[in-house]
Amino acid sequence: MKNIVFTSQTMYRHPLDLNTGLLNITSNFDQQYATDERLGVIYSPEMTIFRLWAPAASKIELILFYTLYGDEAEHIMMEEVRPGTYEVEVTGNLDNKAYKFGIFYPDGTYIDTCDPYAFATTSNGARSVIVDLISTNPENWGARMPAFSATTDAIIYEANVRDFTISETSGAQNRGKFLGFIEQGTKSPNGLATGLDYLKELGITHVQLMPMYDFQTVDEENQTAKYNWGYDPQNYNVPEGSFATDARDPKTRIREMKQMIQGLHDAGIRVIMDVVYNHVYDTDTHPFEKVAPGYYFRRYSDGSLSDGTGVGNDTASENEMMKRYILDSVKYWAQEYHIDGFRFDLMGIHDIDTMNAVRETLDKIDPSIIILGEGWNLNTNLPEEKKAASINARQMLRIAHFNDAMRTAIKGSDMDGGFDTGFISGKPFMEQWIAINQQGGLYYPQDIAGYQQPDQIVQYVEAHDNHTLYDKLVINMPHDDERTRTRRHLLASSLAILAQGIPFIHAGQEFLRTKNGEENSYNLPDAINKMDWSRRDTKQKEVEYLKGLINLRKSNPLFRLQTTDEIAKHMEVLEADYYKIVWQLENDTDLFYVFFNGNGDPRYFKIEESDFEVLVHDCKVNIAQPRMWLDTDEIKVEGFSTTVLHKKK
Structure with a gap:
């Protein structure tokens, strides 16, 4: 914090470097100070718990505003319930009330802040806000969608x-x-x-x-x-x-x-x-x-x-x-x-x-x-x-x-x-x-x-x-x-x-x-x-x-395909040179040829079989019936285009 000037060499037990204003992050810092407690606000209509992780502070107050945008507020001191973690419970229904935290540093310097864990704020994020999240659900708000396929x-x-x-x-x-x-x-x-x-x-x-x-x-x-x-x-x-x-x-x-x-x-x-x-x-x-x-x-x-x-x-x-x-x-x-x-x-x-x-x-x-x-x-x-x-x-x-x-x-x-x-x-x-x-x-x-x-x-x-x-x-x-x-x-x-x-x-x-x-x-x-x-x-x-x-x-x-094993089994690159890429996809029921032509003029390819349906050709896709059929053993792929052929086996 650039605005902190430390006048005392007393560290208390807070791990601040008094010369830099930064926490001294030692190898065991997280072991000493990290918490697995739920942070932020825990709301209920009867009471709200405020919990903040702030290991640099010497004490913290909750600033609870009377209105969302007014200046009047109640200042409530929080308790350090474990090293670096501060908490306070406030009774009553605080739904839609604005709040901030006031932080006192070891030298007496004070600064206020929004809650990093806030779920709601006033305009432009100026203040954190307690909300009853259930009240924000749209009509018929239900569960998650079913799991996606792959x-x-x-x-x-x-x-x-x-x-x-x-x-x-x-x-x-x-x-x-x-x-x-x-x-x-x-x-x-x-x-x-x-x-x-x-x-x-x-x-x-x-x-x-x-x-x-x-x-x-x-x-x-x-x-x-x-x-x-x-x-x-x-x-x-x-x-x-x-x-x-x-x-x-x-x-x-x-x-x-x-x-x-x-x-x-x-x-x-x-x-x-x-x-x-x-x-x-x-x-x-x-x-x-x-x-x-x-x-x-x-x-x-x-x-x-x-x-x-x-x-x-x-x-x-x-x-x-x-x-x-x-x-x-x-x-x-x-x-x-x-x-x-x-x-x-x-x-x-x-x-x-x-x-x-x-x-x-x-x-x-x-x-x-x-x-x-x-x-x-x-x-x-x-x-x-x-x-x-x-x-x-x-x-x-x-x-x-x-x-x-x-x-x-x-x-x-x-x-x-x-x-x-x-x-x-x-x-x-x-x-x-x-x-x-x-x-x-x-x-x-x-x-x-x-x-x-x-x-x-x-x-x-x-x-x-x-x-x-x-x-x-x-x-x-x-x-x-x-x-x-x-x-x-x-x-x-x-x-x-x-x-x-x-x-x-x-x-x-x-x-x-x-x-x-x-x-x-x-x-x-x-x-x-x-x-x-x-x-x-x-x-x-x-x-x-x-x-x-x-x-x-x-x-x-x-x-x-979902795995590389499947790709190895079902996909084969047939050609990849001179601005041409050709590969095939095949399983027990289907055979596809896919041609990409990066040349400005057409390219011709021989295929061993006939009676393919043409699904993609000359910058058009046709996978609906009736389809165009290829009844020769040669396919013309137009310049700067993709062609896809398909055959049922």
């Missing part, structure tokens, strides 16, 4: 709550809100389905929502003044108020987020929550640093903050109470909000033990909850062998990693301003590498990533970060006409969607979403980030193509 059956669609409906072209009334996301009957300018109806038509199984916990840099009372994706955490266990119809009412944001999840579940769509436990927006003002300065954030021996995240701080998941915070938080979201999966931002910052503990914790609730994350190997102050990075994936079974290796091979690197090219844009010698990646962990080079099973690999070509695929193609191939650019785009999507593993689609990818060439739009206005549903009108053929690929994948388990 992780490789998932088709994930990444969207942003605000972006999804903020444009007038969405046809939504509650634009940019939780409730807007689930409005039914909304139409594009040309009268086509948008919003929830559109997602149902598309056939995805999971929607992955970018940060929807309480983030810091959007004013919840002036929601259109400033844009941010939300990777700037403030209150991890509280829904974001700018997505609610009334940010000043603590219960509204909770109820409306639950309504959104309920609406998606009713539509058969599961919800993956994007969580950002790897850093906070501002360490000095965050409750983590106020209650335990120097503990929750990873530091070097000189006290400086580790910065593998690139935003100034890395949380120390290897410390027991940070690990426990993550576990408590995902458990809360899964149980209270019925969340079906968690996407860990910069997962490589965390340690392997913590991520495995997340898997174990969620398995007790529902083993089909999906865990995926960015397994980048980041420069954080943690030994390489402990990082939850893709290189160590063999130690994190049933946790998926974004497969940037195939993404880069398909379209080129995103790390050079978008100028690198890939298979779809003319870069040579990418064929074999893509084919290896499409095999979902089978034969995967363990010195690159430790994937063991297809449920550890997220296959994608575009996400919210970096240029959209369309914008990258504009940069890479500026002389292409729109037809050629579109064909390259559709080829890229098919390479990912038909691969073994977990397919992932960025919202609007199916209608060639553009952000006007902007590479990093995290704080750019709605005009750049919005989903332009009029583009869904003009790119209807492209939408139908991706919809068809999704239906094809869902139609036969050969496209979504």
Whole structure:
């Protein structure tokens, strides 16, 4: 704490370094101070228990406000019930009352803070709020959805709550809100389905929502003044108020987020929550640093903050109470909000033990909850062998990693301003590498990533970060006409969607979403980030193509095998050179040939058998009857396209 000036050399028994104002984290610190007691508020209509872990404090008071936004408050001293853990019980029904904690440090310095474990807040996270969570449940709020079939059956669609409906072209009334996301009957300018109806038509199984916990840099009372994706955490266990119809009412944001999840579940769509436990927006003002300065954030021996995240701080998941915070938080979201999966931002910052503990914790609730994350190997102050990075994936079974290796091979690197090219844009010698990646962990080079099973690999070509695929193609191939650019785009999507593993689609990818060439739009206005549903009108053929690929994948388990043993048995790569990739899928009843042509002109392939039905050809999918049949032993695969043949055995 930079504002603490210690005047006394008396340590009491509090482990503060009087020179730095940081806790002295010794090897036995967690053994001495960590607690497994439930933290935060434990509410009942008769009484509420307040419990805070704050090992830096000499004493703590509860500040209980008379009204949500007024200044008058009652100050109640808390008792240190075990080293570093403070508690007080207050009788009466405190539902919807605001509170904070006042912390006294050993030298008499005083600072107040919100509750890091808070489930509700006032506007802009200024105060924590006690809530009767039962009162926030929507009508007919029931149990979790039944367990999902298998992780490789998932088709994930990444969207942003605000972006999804903020444009007038969405046809939504509650634009940019939780409730807007689930409005039914909304139409594009040309009268086509948008919003929830559109997602149902598309056939995805999971929607992955970018940060929807309480983030810091959007004013919840002036929601259109400033844009941010939300990777700037403030209150991890509280829904974001700018997505609610009334940010000043603590219960509204909770109820409306639950309504959104309920609406998606009713539509058969599961919800993956994007969580950002790897850093906070501002360490000095965050409750983590106020209650335990120097503990929750990873530091070097000189006290400086580790910065593998690139935003100034890395949380120390290897410390027991940070690990426990993550576990408590995902458990809360899964149980209270019925969340079906968690996407860990910069997962490589965390340690392997913590991520495995997340898997174990969620398995007790529902083993089909999906865990995926960015397994980048980041420069954080943690030994390489402990990082939850893709290189160590063999130690994190049933946790998926974004497969940037195939993404880069398909379209080129995103790390050079978008100028690198890939298979779809003319870069040579990418064929074999893509084919290896499409095999979902089978034969995967363990010195690159430790994937063991297809449920550890997220296959994608575009996400919210970096240029959209369309914008990258504009940069890479500026002389292409729109037809050629579109064909390259559709080829890229098919390479990912038909691969073994977990397919992932960025919202609007199916209608060639553009952000006007902007590479990093995290704080750019709605005009750049919005989903332009009029583009869904003009790119209807492209939408139908991706919809068809999704239906094809869902139609036969050969496209979504669950183990590498199954892949070895049923999938064989036949050719991978000269901008061509060919493989077959086969079991006792079905035979598929899959051809990817990265050349601009057609390629011809001989096949030993005839009487195949043509399911995908020339940027069209036809898996409905009547189908086109191939009655020769030669197939023509058009330039920049995918062809899929099928035969019943």
